[in-house]
Structure formats: C-alpha cells, structure tokens
Amino acid sequence: MTEASSSLLVVDDEPSILEPLAEYLLGQGFRVSTAPGAAEARALIAKESFDLAVLDLMMPGEDGLSLTRWIRANGSLPVILLTARGDPMDKVVGLEVGADDYMAKPFEPRELLARIRTVLRRGAPHGAARRYDFAGFVMHVAERRLVAPDGEAVDLTGGEFSLLQVLAEAAPRVVGRDDLLAATQGRETHAFDRAVDNQVSRLRRKIEPDPKEPRIIKTVRGGGYTLAASVVRR
CATH class of the missing domain: 1.10.10.10 (Winged helix-like DNA-binding domain superfamily/Winged helix DNA-binding domain)
Incomplete structure (x- = not known):
C-alpha cells in the first residue's frame, strides 16, 4: 500500500486541530476525509472505505472510545486515538477497546505521521505472508x-x-x-x-x-x- 493510495479519516471537534492536521496529511500524499464528531464519522465509514482513522478521544456527545468500540464491532479499520488527557490508565483503556496506537495532545505532526505509517505497514506488510x-x-x-x-x-x-x-x-x-x-x-x-x-x-x-x-x-x-x-x- 502506498501513501498515495491510503485513505485516512480524521475526526476531531476542534477546527484548529482538524483543519491543519488534514492539510498536513494531504501534503504528505494521503487522501484525507474529516469529520467533526462521531455521528459524521459513522456516516462516512458507512459509505466510504478508509485505511486508517485518527480519532479525538474527548468529543461532545459520543467520545472516541465509544466510536472505537463501534469501529471494532463493525470491521477492522485501524485506529489511532488522540487526547489532551495524559493519564496512563486512559491510554490503557484506549488500547484495550481496540485502538492500534495512542498519542497525547499537543503532538508533533511528524510523530503522528510516523505512527500512521507504522500502523499502515503493520496492517499490510510488504512481502509478508498473507x-x-x-x-x-x-x-x-x-x-x-x-x-x-x-x-x-x-x-x-x-x-x-x-x-x-x-x-x-x-x-x-x-x-x-x-x-x-x-x-x-x-x-x-x-x-x-x-x-x-x-x-x-x-x-x-x-x-x-x-x-x-x-x-x-x-x-x-x-x-x-x-x-x-x-x-x-x-
């Protein structure tokens, strides 16, 4: 899977994070769709195919943990959670409900990019057994x-x-x-x-x-x- 063919879904209720992050990932060669909340994300997932989702943990209404559980119950879309909360137990819970990785805000976009690439490689390793x-x-x-x-x-x-x-x-x-x-x-x-x-x-x-x-x-x-x-x- 090349980055040009990888489609990402980024979900965050803060436009100041969502828009610059989407622009950055677009500049790195990904196809990017965005959603300001869980309901919009569900609708996009239902009609489009994504290779990875980046989800904000703390959102009004349905939070990122609940959305991750729904994603896991309905498929195998890899998930990276983002949160402003740095409690280690929050991180453990996020991973235990099915997230593939976890990053605390504020984050360095280049580090998130590296983690996205790692998770994508993990899901479809080049030359590995199928x-x-x-x-x-x-x-x-x-x-x-x-x-x-x-x-x-x-x-x-x-x-x-x-x-x-x-x-x-x-x-x-x-x-x-x-x-x-x-x-x-x-x-x-x-x-x-x-x-x-x-x-x-x-x-x-x-x-x-x-x-x-x-x-x-x-x-x-x-x-x-x-x-x-x-x-x-x-």
Whole structure:
C-alpha cells in the first residue's frame, strides 16, 4: 500500500486541530476525509472505505472510545486515538477497546505521521505472508481476521490481532515485551508494560483450550512470549 493510495479519516471537534492536521496529511500524499464528531464519522465509514482513522478521544456527545468500540464491532479499520488527557490508565483503556496506537495532545505532526505509517505497514506488510495457519486457526492478515478451528470468526481487538500477528511472524522465536510493545502499541513506555500482559491474557482466553495452561502462546521467563504452535505461512 502506498501513501498515495491510503485513505485516512480524521475526526476531531476542534477546527484548529482538524483543519491543519488534514492539510498536513494531504501534503504528505494521503487522501484525507474529516469529520467533526462521531455521528459524521459513522456516516462516512458507512459509505466510504478508509485505511486508517485518527480519532479525538474527548468529543461532545459520543467520545472516541465509544466510536472505537463501534469501529471494532463493525470491521477492522485501524485506529489511532488522540487526547489532551495524559493519564496512563486512559491510554490503557484506549488500547484495550481496540485502538492500534495512542498519542497525547499537543503532538508533533511528524510523530503522528510516523505512527500512521507504522500502523499502515503493520496492517499490510510488504512481502509478508498473507495467511498464517496454527493449531487449527487461520489468520488472514489483509482482512485482519482470525478464524477458529470450528470455522467461526474470533472477536479480537486491533491490539490483540496485532500482537498475535507479531508472534506468528516471529514464530518459533521469542518476542520480548519491549518488542511487542513497540510493534503493537507504537510506544516504548513502562506505563504500557501491563497492557501487553493483559492483552496476552485476554488473547489466551479467546484461543487457548485451557488459558490457565497455555499451549499456543507460552511465556518465556525473563524473555517474553512465543507462539509455540507450529505455524504454516502462506
């Protein structure tokens, strides 16, 4: 996916942020649509196809967390949340409801640009496998969809899917917590250490026969995590 073909949706109720940011991203080669609130964003998502959404967390009426939940319930559109609140727990909640990354305001546009590029690459890695098969599961990378052995889709958040994708790409190697943090949440900050462990725990509850005795995602003491099941790349 090239930037010229990538379509972004930027949602913010502050024109002083929305308009300059849209102009900046347009200047970087993206196609950009804007919305001042969640209702307008829903309408655009319903009729257009986007590659990534940048959402303000604190908006009048429906906030960015609620909109992110709706996006996750209706597809796999990657989401980056923006907020003026810097509480680490707010960041953890944002990531846990399905956001792929999180930035606090005020932000440097070049940093946001780097994070957008990282999330887009994560969703469609050049030259990577399009599908991973392991333990009866089928992981479709482009569609960001995991199918269970019984043929049913597994309901994963954006962060959970990204974490599982990183483990599948690295298998059978061990992936350290710092690397998982950088790959799935785009940040190297200790405030998110528990978020990685929490995501692994939730992921295990969704794919392990017995989450208390995991056989697919194993913990390596002092090292991180590994996808222990045999992985076939297609």
